[in-house]
Ligand SMILES: CC(=O)SCCNC(=O)CCNC(=O)[C@H](O)C(C)(C)COP(=O)(O)OP(=O)(O)OC[C@H]1O[C@@H](n2cnc3c(N)ncnc32)[C@H](O)[C@@H]1OP(=O)(O)O
């Protein structure tokens with residue numbers, strides 16, 4: 001018998017009535033489909049829901065295997081399962097793909113019901129607030145849940161968690177904000193700019209109207225390389241790659257590569273096979289626009305949070321540096337929020353929340369069990 005936990009990605013169409021889904025931008029999506037997975041069992045009083053929010057290029061497939069031949073499990077399988085920190089014997093874990101994504105939830109590659117054609121860059125700009133509102137409608141409509149035990153996620157997922165606590169304070173009992181920030185820095189926007197330009201300058205981008213299977217793979221691959229540089233750290237690059245160089249016949253061939261280049265090539269190329277370029281553009285835009293204080297003031301919105309909150313940073317994170325999380329924690333704490341802060345002493349960089357589980361699990365565990 002197989003030991004693989006087989007799970008299924010399902011789809012739910014939000015009940016929006018004739019009005020559609022109003023976005024922060026003022027534009028409207030006539031329909032929104034949500035791709036989701038669940039693990040564990042919803043209890044009788046519907047009080048054991050943990051919602052997982054994924055990062056930039058994640059999807060609803062957070063744990064288990066979608067089919068027998070899948071070689072790697074969902075992206076947070078180390079965290080989710082029987083006896084794991086997000087214990088499926090105890091909790092009903094829900095994971096959705098964000099609005100604007102390309103793994104089953106409505107996004108730029110979806111067909112616009114008004115035209116019968118893909119939205120491409122006619123898709124409206126979506127924000128983290130929109131992502132979270134879609135998730136709230138989803139859990140309410142699909143599972144009739146009125147309160148969520150815990151919302152948890154890293155990076156863009158952490159921003160969603162923070163937004164949950166701000167938008168729906170009475171609905172979220174606990175919030176775990178990992179490797180995130182309350183407002184994205186100019187440095188992070190600059191890195192996204194490079195990625196955006198790489199995609200949009202690729203001749204195959206065609207103003208976003210590329211045919212299926214012939215998109216801007218080179219541009220998207222380069223964008224992902226930029227991303228990976230920000231997900232690693234000085235120390236992790238030293239350790240992983242050093243200055244190893246692949247010589248050709250003993251020579252430093254012009255096209256010969258350092259290991260770090262080979263890594264970026266491999267991961268850039270692979271990424272372009274699994275992700276839609278337009279979706280990437282929309283999701284980095286959502287990230288760039290994220291600033292909890294944009295409308296009502298940074299401290300004012302934090303002061304309204306009533307969820308018990310854990311803020312986790314990664315010491316070597318160069319994308320959302322730990323001092324941004326400390327600033328967030330400090331402000332929440334001064335505004336009277338029940339908040340705890342933990343800095344993971346990890347040297348692997350931003351992606352530490354996907355790698356250094358021995359540092360992350362105990363913190364989340366003690367927060368959930370407190
Ligand atoms: C919610 C979410 O965040 S979901 C999205 C998360 N997933 C991603 O970001 C996808 C990209 N994956 C990764 O970056 C990593 O696999 C992580 C962060 C998930 C885990 O990091 P690590 O365990 O340190 O993996 P590592 O960075 O060593 O390897 C990543 C890949 O590069 C390959 N690689 C490593 N070194 C080299 C090299 N010198 N040359 C070429 N390829 C290399 C690995 O073989 C691995 O390939 P695989 O994905 O086919 O297995």
Ligand SMILES: N[C@@H](CCO)C(=O)O
Pocket residue numbers: 055056057058155156231351
């Ligand atoms: N590496 C992760 C985290 C980036 O924030 C991802 O691609 O989603």
